[in-house]
Amino acid sequence: MSFVQVIDCRTTNVDELNRLMDSWAEATKGKRTATHAILGKDRADTSHVVEIVEFPSYEEAMKNSHLPETDRIFREMVAVCETEPSFTDLDVVRDEQLNKELVRRYFDELVNGGNIDVMDELCTADYREHDPSLSSYDLGVEEAKRENREIMEAFRPRAVVESMVAEGDMVSVRFSFTGRHVGAYQGIEATDKEIKGTGHGTVRCAGGKIAESWWNTDDLGLMQQLGVVEA
Incomplete structure (x- = not known):
């Protein structure tokens, strides 16, 4: 304690x-x-x-x-x-780390639950998402929802939060994921292949919501598992 x-x-x-x-x-x-x-x-x-x-x-x-x-x-x-x-x-009899819980909800409800629209509740109106695997490194809420929906429908992923560290308004998260390629993704038709990988994210919180996020996943490993790039 x-x-x-x-x-x-x-x-x-x-x-x-x-x-x-x-x-x-x-x-x-x-x-x-x-x-x-x-x-x-x-x-x-x-x-x-x-x-x-x-x-x-x-x-x-x-x-x-x-x-x-x-x-x-x-x-x-x-x-x-x-x-x-x-x-x-x-x-200390209770120590709630609210920003961590906010990020955990993102994984539980959006990634694992497939509820893309929960971003409207979890994110600020001026939310910005940065991810080199998306069409732009600077997406707003609606753009991020559209591209995240493609990922969810293509792979039906399940994520496991391996660890989180919070300092001030920032949360750093390390995660792993599994899924199956059952839908088109960035022009690649479904292969029905199982996929797995790891990633890191950094999230900035403001006023009890997610204001900005930065994501990096093993995209090269994903392309190799889909057979698009040679191992």
Whole structure:
């Protein structure tokens, strides 16, 4: 279970707090156990500043607290604040990674479910899709739906999400797929051959929807399996 420490403080010198966080990160490089740190300022009260630091566990947080560099930076932080900072220790009982779930829905409902129109729900109105295997490297929603529909009808693919990594508004996904060539694809008539392959995608999310995506699959391997290109 991951652990989060929330530090509340009051200061008008947020820039100095930022400098202290940079100094702490540099001083504890290779020794700190924190995995993620956020500094936020209250919109309603700009002197109210909150720092949120994530750790793999409470025990790892305690190791971090006992580092001499952490103690030094904390004493400097107290000097910058108007009042002594308060600490809230939280055991994480739920951690929803919503952007990952959005990408998983794309695979479950569009790729595996064959529901191309779900793009209208999952994607923003100005969505852009980039894929070198499509007719253009910059497609809007309707164009992407049309070309993805050709792929779905030609191969009836099934995809497996092998791994996903999220950072900020970006999600990187590694996947594998299988299918059968049962319909025309880019001028190639159905061969009834089974196909399989791997791919990677990077997705940018905005406002709970997919705003942009970049895809790369093993297109050469696909053409070889269809007999169009010699192995």
